[in-house]
Amino acid sequence: MLHGLVAGKLMLGTGLHLVTFCNVMLTILPKIQYPNYTFFYMPHFRFSLPPDVVLKSFEGIDLGNMDKTNPSGLAAYVASQVESALSWKIIKWLQSITRLPILVKGIITAEDTRIAMECGVSGIIVSNHGGRQLDYVPATISCLEEVVRETKGRVPVFLDSGIRRGTDVFKALALGASGVFIGRPLLYALAVDGEAGVSNALRMLRDELEIAMALNGCASLKDITRNHVSTESDRVLSSRL
Numbered sequence: 001m002l003h004g005l006v007a008g009k010l011m012l013g014t015g016l017h018l019v020t021f022c023n024v025m026l027t028i029l030p031k032i033q034y035p036n037y038t039f040f041y042m043p044h045f046r047f048s049l050p051p052d053v054v055l056k057s058f059e060g061i062d063l064g065n066m067d068k069t070n071p072s073g074l075a076a077y078v079a080s081q082v083e084s085a086l087s088w089k090i091i092k093w094l095q096s097i098t099r100l101p102i103l104v105k106g107i108i109t110a111e112d113t114r115i116a117m118e119c120g121v122s123g124i125i126v127s128n129h130g131g132r133q134l135d136y137v138p139a140t141i142s143c144l145e146e147v148v149r150e151t152k153g154r155v156p157v158f159l160d161s162g163i164r165r166g167t168d169v170f171k172a173l174a175l176g177a178s179g180v181f182i183g184r185p186l187l188y189a190l191a192v193d194g195e196a197g198v199s200n201a202l203r204m205l206r207d208e209l210e211i212a213m214a215l216n217g218c219a220s221l222k223d224i225t226r227n228h229v230s231t232e233s234d235r236v237l238s239s240r241l
């Protein structure tokens with residue numbers, strides 16, 4: 001899955017989604033630094049699509065026993081790919097086979113944050129997988145602070161799902177994210193204009209973030225603080241005073 005990660009620097013790269021369990025995705029993200037960009041990439045796995053995969057459709061993709069006569073066949077197929085028997089133990093196993101940093105994706109509560117840190121993860125991605133897995137999951141921006149608070153700064157916390165503008169990036173950074181990932185906007189940009197479309201989308205996000213920073217009096221990312229945003233819980237708390 002192509003990800004753009006925006007934090008101080010614009011970041012673009014691919015993360016390898018290893019396995020999904022309990023709505024949590026394990027992602028390994030090696031990274032290399034360039035002057036203005038940080039790319040996350042997968043040199044060891046050399047991931048590429050099989051040549052016969054036709055991106056415009058599912059033609060060429062082996063969907064196993066998917067019932068093509070059932071309009072919900074794809075949803076059923078995807079559900080069947082989620083391994084419900086997996087548990088947190090898989091992190092220990094992964095750590096035994098790689099020295100690459102392991103991040104868990106799909107964390108939205110303090111409780112799961114605590115368990116993830118006990119398992120020794122290198123970072124956390126607050127995500128609801130773009131709201132595509134389970135209806136009624138909360139917006140990740142509303143879960144971010146709980147997770148950040150629980151980490152006590154010991155591991156970086158990233159956020160994805162619903163980042164659409166530079167102001168969304170600004171809000172996430174203000175609430176303690178080390179960076180954000182971007183999914184569909186970059187896929188759409190890729191579909192519209194290929195590499196140039198993705199560059200353009202990232203440039204727009206960067207410009208919007210810089211404008212939001214300027215209008216908030218922030219000369220650098222370090223100047224973005226919790227005081228720059230007001231949340232629903234702030235309003236509830238202040239109404240009780």
Ligand SMILES: Cc1cc2nc3c(=O)[nH]c(=O)nc-3n(C[C@H](O)[C@H](O)[C@H](O)COP(=O)(O)O)c2cc1C
Pocket residue numbers: 001017020025105127128129130131132160161162163181182183184185187
């Ligand atoms: C076509 C597509 C396939 C995806 N597949 C997975 C997946 O297999 N596992 C997962 O954890 N997230 C998956 N995601 C979610 C993304 O990794 C990411 O969390 C999400 O797209 C971020 O939200 P956004 O699209 O609103 O930026 C998928 C997203 C899309 C659009």
